[in-house]
Amino acid sequence: MTGMVALYIFMLAAFTGYEVIARVPVILHTPLMSGSNFVHGIVLVGAMVALGGAQTPLEKAIGFVGVLLAAGNAVGGYVVTERMLEMFKASGTRRVGKGPH
Amino acid sequence: MPAWMSADLAIQASYFVTAVLFIMGLKRMSSPVTARSGILWAGAGMAVATAITFLYPSMTNYGLIVPAMLIGSVLAWWSGKRVAMTNMPQMIALYNGMGGGAAAAIAAVELYRGGTAGYVTTTLAVAGGIIGAVSFSGSAVAFGKLQGLITRSLRFGGQQLLNLLLLAAALTLGALVAAGVNSSFAVLTGFFVVALVLGISMTLPIGGADMPVVISLYNALTGLAVGLEGFVLENAAMIIAGTVVGSAGTLLTQLMARAMNRSLGNVLFSGFGDTGGPATGAVTGSLKPIEASDVGVMLAFAQKVIVVPGYGMAVAQAQHKIWELCQLLIERGVQLRFAIHPVAGRMPGHMNVLLAEAGVPYDLISDLDEINAEFETADVALIIGANDVVNPVARTDKSSPIYGMPILNADKAKNVIVIKRGQGAGFSGIENALFYLDNTRMLYGDAQKAGAELIQAIKAVG
Numbered sequence: 001m002t003g004m005v006a007l008y009i010f011m012l013a014a015f016t017g018y019e020v021i022a023r024v025p026v027i028l029h030t031p032l033m034s035g036s037n038f039v040h041g042i043v044l045v046g047a048m049v050a051l052g053g054a055q056t057p058l059e060k061a062i063g064f065v066g067v068l069l070a071a072g073n074a075v076g077g078y079v080v081t082e083r084m085l086e087m088f089k090a091s092g093t094r095r096v097g098k099g100p101h
Numbered sequence: 102m103p104a105w106m107s108a109d110l111a112i113q114a115s116y117f118v119t120a121v122l123f124i125m126g127l128k129r130m131s132s133p134v135t136a137r138s139g140i141l142w143a144g145a146g147m148a149v150a151t152a153i154t155f156l157y158p159s160m161t162n163y164g165l166i167v168p169a170m171l172i173g174s175v176l177a178w179w180s181g182k183r184v185a186m187t188n189m190p191q192m193i194a195l196y197n198g199m200g201g202g203a204a205a206a207i208a209a210v211e212l213y214r215g216g217t218a219g220y221v222t223t224t225l226a227v228a229g230g231i232i233g234a235v236s237f238s239g240s241a242v243a244f245g246k247l248q249g250l251i252t253r254s255l256r257f258g259g260q261q262l263l264n265l266l267l268l269a270a271a272l273t274l275g276a277l278v279a280a281g282v283n284s285s286f287a288v289l290t291g292f293f294v295v296a297l298v299l300g301i302s303m304t305l306p307i308g309g310a311d312m313p314v315v316i317s318l319y320n321a322l323t324g325l326a327v328g329l330e331g332f333v334l335e336n337a338a339m340i341i342a343g344t345v346v347g348s349a350g351t352l353l354t355q356l357m358a359r360a361m362n363r364s365l366g367n368v369l370f371s372g373f374g375d376t377g378g379p380a381t382g383a384v385t386g387s388l389k390p391i392e393a394s395d396v397g398v399m400l401a402f403a404q405k406v407i408v409v410p411g412y413g414m415a416v417a418q419a420q421h422k423i424w425e426l427c428q429l430l431i432e433r434g435v436q437l438r439f440a441i442h443p444v445a446g447r448m449p450g451h452m453n454v455l456l457a458e459a460g461v462p463y464d465l466i467s468d469l470d471e472i473n474a475e476f477e478t479a480d481v482a483l484i485i486g487a488n489d490v491v492n493p494v495a496r497t498d499k500s501s502p503i504y505g506m507p508i509l510n511a512d513k514a515k516n517v518i519v520i521k522r523g524q525g526a527g528f529s530g531i532e533n534a535l536f537y538l539d540n541t542r543m544l545y546g547d548a549q550k551a552g553a554e555l556i557q558a559i560k561a562v563g
Contacts, residue, residue: 003221006332006340009337009340009341009344010328010332010340010344013328013340013341013344013345013348014344014345014347014348015348016124016345016348017127017344017345017346017347017348017349017350017352018348018349018352020124020127020128020131020345020349021127021131021349021352021353022352023131024131024353025132025133025468026356026360026441026443026449026450026453026468027133027441027450027453027463027466027468028130028131028132028133028136028450028453029353029356029357029448029449029450030189030190030193030446030448030449030450030451030453030454031130031136031450031454032127032130032131032353032450033193033316033317033320033350033353033448033450034189034193035126035127035130035139035140035143036127036320036324036345036346036349036350036353037193037196037197037200037320037323037346038140038143038144038147038196039123039126039127039143039324039342039345039346040197040200040320040323040324040327040342040343040346041147041196041200042119042123042147042150042327042338042339042342042343043200043203043204043207043323043327043330043339043343044147044150044151044154044170044203045116045150045151045154045336045338045339046203046204046207046327046330046331046334046336046339047203047206047207048151048154048155048157048160048166048170049154049157049160049334049336050206050207050210050211050334051162051165051166051169051210052157052159052160052161052162052163052166053159053160053161053210053214053216054162054210054214055214056213056214058213059210059213059214060162060165062206062209062210062213063162063165063206063210064165064169065169065202065206066202066203066205066206066207066209066210067165067166067169067170067173067203068169068170068172068173069173069199069200069202069203069206069237070173070199070200070203071169071170071171071172071173071174071177072173072174072176072177072196072199073177073196073197073199073200073203074147074151074174074177075173075174075177075178075181076177076178076180076181076192076195076196076199077193077196077197077200078140078143078144078147078181079177079178079181079182080181080184080189080192080193080196081130081140082137082140082141082144083181083182084186084189084454084457085130085136085137085139085140086137087454087457087458088133088136088137088453088457088463089457089460089462089463090133090134090462090463090464
């Protein structure tokens with residue numbers, strides 16, 4: 001990947017992130033922060049590659065911690081975001097069974 | 102053609118699919134109707150990318166990768182499933198910090214290994230390393246504060262100077278590495294240690310009320326760090342996902358800071374946030390208590406009621422009781438809405454999550470801009486555990502720390518009922534002028550107990 005192409009990708013991705021979020025209602029701010037938190041859990045693939053190329057015990061130890069933390073970011077981010085969004089319901093589709101009814 | 106070339110094509114194609122799924126998932130998460138499917142799309146993207154990465158050429162250490170993934174996943178799954186909705190903000194901080202730590206770990210492995218070729222790549226690795234490390238230790242402090250593990254905000258003279266010195270030291274060491282002058286073990290280790298200390302010392306003085314903005318900022322920083330390390334590893338999925346989160350998170354941070362009437366610089370470099378300003382003498386009048394039975398009658402015969410929930414309601418776990426009360430009123434034909442201030446709860450949107458947990462449909466919930474004009478025609482504004490967000494002092498008293506913050510105009514309602522535990526001031530320690538108005542009555546007690554009493558009172562009306 002040449003430097004200029006990388007720079008273009010960076011620029012376009014930055015605008016994409018801005019545009020995707022720009023019109024979000026406040027009611028979704030917390031789940032969305034959690035959702036974007038999950039998305040940067042993609043660091044897991046990088047941590048896997050880094051540990052996959054580690055050679056000395058020090059590199060392996062740091063790489064191990066990296067993969068562990070990254071997996072926590074991805075899985076934890078997914079679980080809490082899914083739990084929050086699962087609860088958002090409109091009047092017509094009220095949950096049966098749970099809650100005071 | 103060697104076998105890894107086709108694997109490489111499969112990897113690149115999968116990362117492309119992942120990037121598309123992430124962006125579409127985030128897009129779907131920005132509307133309540135499609136939000137649920139958004140996280141599923143993004144989750145599918147993550148699964149694809151993770152699975153294909155096992156095919157990376159010349160990967161070793163599978164015996165370490167798999168256990169590390171399992172331990173991290175199981176711990177996060179277990180904690181994510183059982184965390185209470187009220188504790189969600191600090192949990193997001195924790196998971197976010199883990200991502201930052203992972204980005205810093207990637208930088209560390211690559212730099213110790215000497216795996217970064219050229220000034221540009223090394224500089225990017227160093228930049229991602231410092232940002233990731235600050236986000237890691239800073240988020241850990243934010244978690245500790247909101248979880249109540251760290252109760253004091255450590256402040257001392259010359260603190261800003263110390264932080265500047267730490268930043269300068271980290272940048273100097275980083276520059277030595279990036280310029281190829283000295284990337285010895287000692288310099289690299291010093292660089293990461295100083296960056297970690299900087300994250301801690303930056304976050305310690307920030308008060309609890311400002312923490313959501315800080316968490317959001319660290320979320321954006323982690324995204325940026327991930328994007329930078331993506332350039333180092335030439336991993337397109339990381340570059341795109343990290344950068345998208347970096348810019349989206351920056352915007353989200355600005356929106357939050359604006360909703361709290363603070364600038365980002367103000368949050369990071371001033372002490373306000375849990376100390377509260379000096380009590381101003383502008384508040385006059387007396388607090389007028391009322392009985393639950395009287396409030397019950399008032400609510401039962403009202404035409405329009407606006408409920409203003411605050412964090413106090415969530416702390417009392419009263420959202421279920423309050424929703425039960427509201428359903429009773431709706432059945433009686435009362436026009437009922439929930440008014441949510443942008444910073445109600447511990448984080449913008451947090452209160453919506455807590456109400457959703459109780460089963461309140463989101464179309465009954467209005468934000469500040471939608472509802473503020475309606476208070477004038479409301480018979481009752483029912484304030485439950487909210488304080489600063491309805492304090493009219495924000496409109497009038499220039500000396501107040503919350504002056505200029507947009508508030509819910511609850512004081513314009515014909516009657517104001519405040520359910521409150523005691524006579525203390527709010528989260529920020531500022532006296533609330535609303536409580537002393539002529540049309541305000543105080544219903545003292547725990548929100549859950551008060552809710553139950555109101556339900557009884559309304560049923561008694563028949």
